[in-house]
Amino acid sequence: xxxxxxxxPFVEAxxxxxxxxxxxxxxxxxxxxxxxxxxxxxVTVLIxxxxxxxxxxxxxxxxETCLAIVSRITEQEFxxxxxxxxxxxxxxxxxxxxxATIKLSESGYRSNISPPTLIHGRGIQISTLDxxxxxxxxxxxxxxxxxxxxxRESPPGAGDHNFVPISIP
Amino acid sequence: MAKxxxxxxxxxxxxxxxxxxxxxxxxxxxxxxxxxxVEAYKxxxxxxxxxxxxxxxxxxLTALKEIRAIDPKARVVMLTALGQESVVLEAIKSGARDFxxxxxxxxxxxxxxxxxxA
Numbered sequence: 001x002x003x004x005x006x007x008x009p010f011v012e013a014x015x016x017x018x019x020x021x022x023x024x025x026x027x028x029x030x031x032x033x034x035x036x037x038x039x040x041x042x043v044t045v046l047i048x049x050x051x052x053x054x055x056x057x058x059x060x061x062x063x064e065t066c067l068a069i070v071s072r073i074t075e076q077e078f079x080x081x082x083x084x085x086x087x088x089x090x091x092x093x094x095x096x097x098x099x100a101t102i103k104l105s106e107s108g109y110r111s112n113i114s115p116p117t118l119i120h121g122r123g124i125q126i127s128t129l130d131x132x133x134x135x136x137x138x139x140x141x142x143x144x145x146x147x148x149x150x151x152r153e154s155p156p157g158a159g160d161h162n163f164v165p166i167s168i169p
Numbered sequence: 170m171a172k173x174x175x176x177x178x179x180x181x182x183x184x185x186x187x188x189x190x191x192x193x194x195x196x197x198x199x200x201x202x203x204x205x206x207v208e209a210y211k212x213x214x215x216x217x218x219x220x221x222x223x224x225x226x227x228x229x230l231t232a233l234k235e236i237r238a239i240d241p242k243a244r245v246v247m248l249t250a251l252g253q254e255s256v257v258l259e260a261i262k263s264g265a266r267d268f269x270x271x272x273x274x275x276x277x278x279x280x281x282x283x284x285x286x287a
Contacts, residue, residue, distance in 0.1 A: 020272045074185065087181035094179070095271045098249075115178075115223060 006053060006151045007031075007134050009103035010096070014138055014147065017096045022072040022142065029137030029144065037127040037167075038135075038148055042066070043081070044119040044126070045093030046166075051111030053104055055151035056128065056166060059093045065143030072142070081120070090116040109153065127167040171286055172196045174215035176206040176232065177248060178224040182271075186219060189275055195282070203232030210236050210243070217282050218245040220265075222256060230260060237264040244285040248273070 015026040041060040048056050061069075067078045070088040078085045094116045101111050119126075128150040138145045173195050175186050180201070187197045198213055200206040204227040206220065218236065222229040229247060236243045247260045247268040257268050267281045 017272055020274070070181070074188075084181055084184060087179050091179045091181050091271075098271065115225070 004134060006104065006109075007136060007149055009100040009107070010057065010147055010149060011136060011138070013099035013103060014096045014145065017092065017099055018138075018140060021092070021095075022069055024072075024140045024142060027139040029139050032135045033132050034135050034148075035130070035132045037125040038133065040119060040122060040124040040126060041146065042120070042122050043086075043089060044124075045090055046117045046119065046126075047093055047097045048114040049097075049101065049111045049151060050114075052109040052154050053101075053111045053151055054154045055131075055149070057093075057097055057100075057151070058126065058133075058148040059096070060146040060148070061089065062143055065140075065145065068142040086118050086120065090118045129167055170194065170196050171216040171282070172198065172213065173282065174198050174200060174206060174209055174213070174218045176200045176203065176218060176224070176229065177221040178202055179221070182221075182248075186278065189278065190282075193279060203227030203229055203235075206232045207235045207239070211239060216244065217285050218243065219269075219278070219282075220245050220247050222247060222249045222260070230256075230263060233260060233265055234263050246281045246285070 011028055018024045018026050042063040043061045043066050045059040046056060063081050066081055066085060066089045070085045071078045097113050101113055104111060131150050134149045136147045138147060173190050175183050175197060177183050178201050183199045190197050198209055198215060200209045202224045220229045220233060233245050236245060245265050247265045249256060249268060249270055260268060266285055269277055269281055
């Protein structure tokens with residue numbers, strides 16, 4: 001399975017989770033392959049995968065999109081991106097990635113995921129060094145969610161090591 | 170009034186489930202990791218535990234085993250974002266009575282609790 005083929009489980013998982021959680025339809029935007037550092041949007045959720053698929057997945061949001069999503073999920077208005085809202089967005093990334101790993105597992109690629117890390121701050125440079133990322137914008141009524149996938153099939157004997165380096169200067 | 174212990178490191182998720190259960194007339198207590206859940210179980214004797222699997226300090230599987238060692242009849246439902254067979258199987262072997270895969274549906278959580286309380 002090539003790197004690109006790992007994309008569909010994440011797009012499907014995001015569509016299913018957003019439909020279940022916020023009754024939103026998701027449309028896939030234009031794909032791109034990026035090697036340069038990504039410059040963060042307001043909020044980035046980072047989750048690592050280890051196992052037969054290894055690497056990192058990053059989900060980028062604007063604060064407005066985050067607030068709209070957590071407000072819809074809880075049916076109460078969030079005006080600030082406080083700890084509770086941050087917990088909600090991290091959990092959303094966690095659930096999407098968890099569901100994607102089920103789909104990957106069904107294709108014969110078992111993996112486990114790390115707890116989510118949330119980066120709050122626009123303009124931070126995150127590099128996967130020389131490892132290219134597939135970038136998939138997901139267009140929703142709440143705003144775009146940009147998914148960055150730096151994943152590949154593990155080499156034999158790699159075990160539970162994550163070989164994709166991350167650098168945040 | 171049945172007492173439910175919600176164990177999850179995600180504050181947001183605890184809040185969501187609490188809101189749902191309180192709205193349905195349950196008494197709710199919360200713990201943010203497995204170690205605190207074991208302490209809460211000893212002191213507050215909940216009727217049902219909803220337990221996340223991946224947590225800092227002490228994970229859900231370890232907490233499940235400790236709670237079952239304290240009370241072999243403990244009724245524990247696992248909450249998992251992974252939904253992978255091996256994790257669920259280990260939880261069931263360790264005494265979990267049911268499991269709910271996130272994102273959970275309100276009715277699924279409530280029916281798991283109702284079934285265990287019957």
